[in-house]
Amino acid sequence: MKPVWVIVNPRAAGGRGADVMPELEEMLNRYEIDFSIHETVAPGHAEELARVARAVASRILVVGGDGTIHEVANGLLADPEPAVVGLRLPPLAVLPVGTGNDFFRMVRSSRGILEAVRALGEGVPRSFEVGEARWEGGQRHFVNLVGVGIDVEVLRRRSTFARLPGLLQYLAALGASLARYRPIPLRVTVSCGNQEPRVLEAPVLLSAVTVGPSVGGGFVLSPRAVPDDGRLDLFHVRKIGLLKVLQYLPGILRGAGLKRPEISQLQGTRVHMRRMDDRALAFELDGELMEISTSFLEICVRPESLEILELLEESG
Numbered sequence: 001m002k003p004v005w006v007i008v009n010p011r012a013a014g015g016r017g018a019d020v021m022p023e024l025e026e027m028l029n030r031y032e033i034d035f036s037i038h039e040t041v042a043p044g045h046a047e048e049l050a051r052v053a054r055a056v057a058s059r060i061l062v063v064g065g066d067g068t069i070h071e072v073a074n075g076l077l078a079d080p081e082p083a084v085v086g087l088r089l090p091p092l093a094v095l096p097v098g099t100g101n102d103f104f105r106m107v108r109s110s111r112g113i114l115e116a117v118r119a120l121g122e123g124v125p126r127s128f129e130v131g132e133a134r135w136e137g138g139q140r141h142f143v144n145l146v147g148v149g150i151d152v153e154v155l156r157r158r159s160t161f162a163r164l165p166g167l168l169q170y171l172a173a174l175g176a177s178l179a180r181y182r183p184i185p186l187r188v189t190v191s192c193g194n195q196e197p198r199v200l201e202a203p204v205l206l207s208a209v210t211v212g213p214s215v216g217g218g219f220v221l222s223p224r225a226v227p228d229d230g231r232l233d234l235f236h237v238r239k240i241g242l243l244k245v246l247q248y249l250p251g252i253l254r255g256a257g258l259k260r261p262e263i264s265q266l267q268g269t270r271v272h273m274r275r276m277d278d279r280a281l282a283f284e285l286d287g288e289l290m291e292i293s294t295s296f297l298e299i300c301v302r303p304e305s306l307e308i309l310e311l312l313e314e315s316g
């Protein structure tokens with residue numbers, strides 16, 4: 001029997017990843033689980049660990065936030081693709097200790113240490129999709145979010161408010177970003193099977209493609225989004241002023257959904273984004289700012305790419 005790999009980001013949420021480890025190790029030993037612990041030491045290290053783990057681990061427990069899960073997913077799905085070389089990827093359990101933890105909300109994984117350990121032994125694998133983003137000279141998977149517009153500016157400013165918890169941190173960075181943000185001219189094309197593509201063309205405040213419903217630690221942009229329907233969800237906001245942003249925020253936080261002329265919410269299997277001027281298109285993936293130069297993004301869904309371990313009484 002292959003061991004369980006525990007991939008830990010000890011710096012997640014200001015050191016919370018390290019704080020939970022003594023109790024986690026005790027619980028793993030109590031349940032007599034054969035495990036090995038692998039701590040990340042730098043950005044990108046979780047991806048390297050996952051590349052190795054996909055061939056030698058029976059299951060993987062990820063201790064971290066959305067960024068750590070993003071790296072693990074990219075390591076598991078790296079070239080050569082698992083299907084090409086006949087690999088069955090180890091299923092994941094997640095112990096969410098990050099700032100936002102939107103992936104945890106999406107897959108309804110186990111929040112506590114006991115539940116995460118039980119999922120390793122008793123959990124049933126459930127398949128989930130991921131997204132894939134391609135641009136000029138590059139490609140990467142994402143587990144929840146591609147963000148363009150104000151979301152990029154928020155990400156650039158979040159470190160200023162690092163002492164705040166996830167949702168408050170995002171709100172504070174959003175307020176600081178809105179004062180200086182200038183909407184970008186964007187053309188977005190959403191395709192879904194044989195249906196006629198939908199084209200949106202205007203200066204935008206935000207254009208976000210998600211696998212699940214929430215971003216930023218609890219902003220429910222797409223309430224109907226589910227991570228196993230074979231579709232991505234677009235939340236697209238044209239240029240609006242600060243007063244309308246403040247007016248719409250409560251509805252987004254409640255997950256009530258918004259029907260406004262400035263907001264488009266679409267579903268599809270493929271989304272193409274391109275700036276309508278000569279400037280580079282800045283974007284983020286799962287909270288990672290992509291410092292590259294590209295004029296476009298080609299985004300598609302990859303169904304049933306990862307398996308998440310669920311406890312039956314929780315998933316029901």
